[in-house]
Amino acid sequence: MSAPHVRALGRAAATAGCTALVLALTAPAPATALGTGGGHGHDPARRVLPAGDGWASADGGTTGGAAADPARVYTATTWEEFRAALAAGGDAPRIVRVVGTLDATAGGCQAFEAPGYDFDRYLADYDPAVWGRDKEVSGPQEELRAASARNQDRAVKAFVPSRTTIVGVGRDAGIVGGSLQIKGADNVIVRNLTLESPLDCFPQWDPTDGAAGAWNSEYDAMVVYGSTHVWIDHNTFTDGRHPDSSLPRYHGQLYQRHDGLLDIVRGADLVTASWNVFADHDKTLMIGNSDGAGATDRGRLRVTLHHNLFDEVVERAPRVRFGKVDAYNNHHVVPERGYGYSWGVGAESQLVAERNAVTLPRGVPAGAVLKKWKEAPVTVAGNVVNGRPVDLLAVHNAQFPDEALASGAGWTPTLRTRVDDPRALPGLLAHRAGAGRAR
Numbered sequence: 539m540s541a542p543h544v545r546a547l548g549r550a551a552a553t554a555g556c557t558a559l560v561l562a563l564t565a566p567a568p569a570t571a572l573g574t575g576g577g578h579g580h581d582p583a584r585r586v587l588p589a590g591d592g593w594a595s596a597d598g599g600t601t602g603g604a605a606a607d608p609a610r611v612y613t614a615t616t617w618e619e620f621r622a623a624l625a626a627g628g629d630a631p632r633i634v635r636v637v638g639t640l641d642a643t644a645g646g647c648q649a650f651e652a653p654g655y656d657f658d659r660y661l662a663d664y665d666p667a668v669w670g671r672d673k674e675v676s677g678p679q680e681e682l683r684a685a686s687a688r689n690q691d692r693a694v695k696a697f698v699p700s701r702t703t704i705v706g707v708g709r710d711a712g713i714v715g716g717s718l719q720i721k722g723a724d725n726v727i728v729r730n731l732t733l734e735s736p737l738d739c740f741p742q743w744d745p746t747d748g749a750a751g752a753w754n755s756e757y758d759a760m761v762v763y764g765s766t767h768v769w770i771d772h773n774t775f776t777d778g779r780h781p782d783s784s785l786p787r788y789h790g791q792l793y794q795r796h797d798g799l800l801d802i803v804r805g806a807d808l809v810t811a812s813w814n815v816f817a818d819h820d821k822t823l824m825i826g827n828s829d830g831a832g833a834t835d836r837g838r839l840r841v842t843l844h845h846n847l848f849d850e851v852v853e854r855a856p857r858v859r860f861g862k863v864d865a866y867n868n869h870h871v872v873p874e875r876g877y878g879y880s881w882g883v884g885a886e887s888q889l890v891a892e893r894n895a896v897t898l899p900r901g902v903p904a905g906a907v908l909k910k911w912k913e914a915p916v917t918v919a920g921n922v923v924n925g926r927p928v929d930l931l932a933v934h935n936a937q938f939p940d941e942a943l944a945s946g947a948g949w950t951p952t953l954r955t956r957v958d959d960p961r962a963l964p965g966l967l968a969h970r971a972g973a974g975r976a977r
Contacts, residue, residue, distance in 0.1 A: 592810030592842025602703035602727030643715035647739035709974035734778035826859025857882030879909035905937030
């Protein structure tokens with residue numbers, strides 16, 4: 539990878555950190571499952587989103603659980619403690635401190651298997667030479683796979699309530715195997731965590747998906763679904779120990795066990811994602827998940843993305859439908875192989891992409907940074923490619939005339955607290971973006 543610290547952060551997600559050392563360095567309250575507290579001081583758990591910092595600062599701002607009473611400040615050292623802290627009753631603000639690495643799948647995939655499920659039998663039953671390619675799979679092993687998947691679903695999702703701050707303690711806090719569900723909530727902050735993309739233990743084979751079939755998986759590292767006022771800051775999202783290159787192939791197709799890293803969907807609104815690292819992933823960040831979701835998404839999905847590092851991601855950085863999205867001061871490090879695009883322009887989107895940096899390898903055309911999915915205007919200005927100014931919209935339209943995009947998203951972002959020279963972004967974000975670097 540181009541940013542060495544991302545490798546270190548990804549490895550940190552693989553093993554639990556030294557809890558005693560973290561506690562000594564950060565001096566949080568005693569690590570009991572529920573009801574721990576402490577003074578405010580300069581506690582990063584009490585940080586709120588600064589005024590004017592992106593869409594999440596609009597309409598009252600985002601404070602998360604900053605006002606939590608001491609009895610509503612929890613410290614979690616296990617996945618079970620973490621979910622218990624989020625589920626603790628009451629609507630008052632809460633803070634959940636994460637110490638070390640929480641593993642949602644510590645018992646392995648076998649812990650979720652329904653009795654009678656046999657993966658080898660599944661492969662044999664639905665081998666295209668036996669089952670064919672013209673109908674979806676059904677029958678006993680598919681039913682047992684689905685039952686096993688439901689078991690995993692119940693175990694790996696953690697639902698984040700309103701008025702909550704989740705913050706990693708120290709430099710090695712994170713979650714592996716789990717999916718944060720910010721669903722139907724308001725006023726949520728997530729900071730300073732390394733989130734390893736959860737592995738689906740039971741992907742479904744769909745022989746009708748494309749010409750050759752495909753394996754389809756579930757579980758995003760984080761989902762913002764129908765929620766408002768969400769600040770996602772200084773986190774590292776990564777495939778960690780399980781990059782796609784490590785996954786096998788069955789029925790001639792990659793046995794895909796990852797879904798997305800971050801989805802912002804279904805009427806979500808007023809979201810700021812800042813100073814995060816998104817690394818080594820395929821379908822990375824989706825804003826709006828369906829062209830047919832206009833009833834919930836039209837006029838919402840207002841998202842700001844700034845000072846994020848997209849390091850060797852294949853596509854969706856982001857892909858946008860409907861929303862007014864302000865993407866500025868991000869650094870996109872494009873992979874040498876398999877690159878799709880960075881900015882996906884979808885149905886009724888109003889994307890502004892300004893003053894970003896793109897590091898492009900030899901052989902990848904600059905016009906590929908943009909991708910047209912549906913007719914929608916886009917504002918693209920002040921970006922640099924390999925340190926030099928490039929009009930990425932003009933280049934895209936020249937290189938892909940059959941997918942030409944119209945200029946002018948129709949709005950001008952105003953909620954920006956700082957705008958850096960895009961030529962400075964590679965060095966700046968390499969040292970300041972991602973988990974373990976929150977202030």
